[in-house]
Amino acid sequence: MTNAATGLNMQDHESFMWNKQVLKSQSRIASFMDKLKISPPNCLLLEGGSPGERKALSLYWAMSLNCRSARGPCHECGPCVQIRDEAFRDLHLLGPGDKVKIGQIRELRTIYSQKPHFSWRIVVIADAQALRAEPANALLKSLEEPGPGNSFVLLSPQRESLFSTLVSRSCILTLSRQSDISFDEELETVFSELAQFARTGTGWLDRTSGKNKPDADQARQIVSRCKQELILSMLQKNSSNLFHRLSPAAGYQVQSILKQAEHCLGLNNIRVDLVMEWLAVGLWKNMNQRDEYVY
Numbered sequence: 001m002t003n004a005a006t007g008l009n010m011q012d013h014e015s016f017m018w019n020k021q022v023l024k025s026q027s028r029i030a031s032f033m034d035k036l037k038i039s040p041p042n043c044l045l046l047e048g049g050s051p052g053e054r055k056a057l058s059l060y061w062a063m064s065l066n067c068r069s070a071r072g073p074c075h076e077c078g079p080c081v082q083i084r085d086e087a088f089r090d091l092h093l094l095g096p097g098d099k100v101k102i103g104q105i106r107e108l109r110t111i112y113s114q115k116p117h118f119s120w121r122i123v124v125i126a127d128a129q130a131l132r133a134e135p136a137n138a139l140l141k142s143l144e145e146p147g148p149g150n151s152f153v154l155l156s157p158q159r160e161s162l163f164s165t166l167v168s169r170s171c172i173l174t175l176s177r178q179s180d181i182s183f184d185e186e187l188e189t190v191f192s193e194l195a196q197f198a199r200t201g202t203g204w205l206d207r208t209s210g211k212n213k214p215d216a217d218q219a220r221q222i223v224s225r226c227k228q229e230l231i232l233s234m235l236q237k238n239s240s241n242l243f244h245r246l247s248p249a250a251g252y253q254v255q256s257i258l259k260q261a262e263h264c265l266g267l268n269n270i271r272v273d274l275v276m277e278w279l280a281v282g283l284w285k286n287m288n289q290r291d292e293y294v295y
């Protein structure tokens, strides 16, 4: 089925609309990339935002460097469409980090010295914070001797969880953590269950101990949403906010708990369910003004 307005089939249309939404909510990063393409850095590190936003912006970067239009990305030319469909010959998508093998990095190194088929070869590594030491070291060598026409993009929730040697060789772009992209229905349900537990102390542990426990990506998005709600509650914008009426002292504690949860979720081999249980109990204690909280 084809959409009359855009000429795209429905699947393409969804991806088109999603990317448009990301570019709108992360327009600051997109316009920065438009300037950066004049002299592209060897390695970009995209941190913050959601996993989907980071990936969409890495594709935007690939389009920026390869679009046929000088003012690009046009989203319509051959390279733009192929990159959107992840079918571009010079686009290499690796990750998540813990699944990247040293052999893959070495294999890519053999082609770095060759000219890209089009303008720029882009290597994107999702969840780069989960890279193991061996592939990370091999990657480091590639960053030190990148060869012309190669651009690396590392995606990670936060720079602190990456090897510092990779961070120091990257140009860092921090996506807005206050994305106005709404959750999908499932994530909205998960978030409302956490919110209910934070208010009443009931329900959430069924979720974290059950079959449909949140995965790491969902957990990070939920933590980002909590941070967003906390900021909005400080601005007193919305009385239906999760943290509405939180005292300044409790707000400070909640901020600290969210920061620690975010840090833990960026670590390798972490038990996401335990982090989310710890987070829920911490929120509940602080929102109900228990005297004994010690976080």
Ligand SMILES: [Zn+2]
Binding pocket: 066, 067, 068, 069, 072, 073, 074, 075, 076, 077, 078, 079, 080, 081
């Ligand atoms: Zn284009």
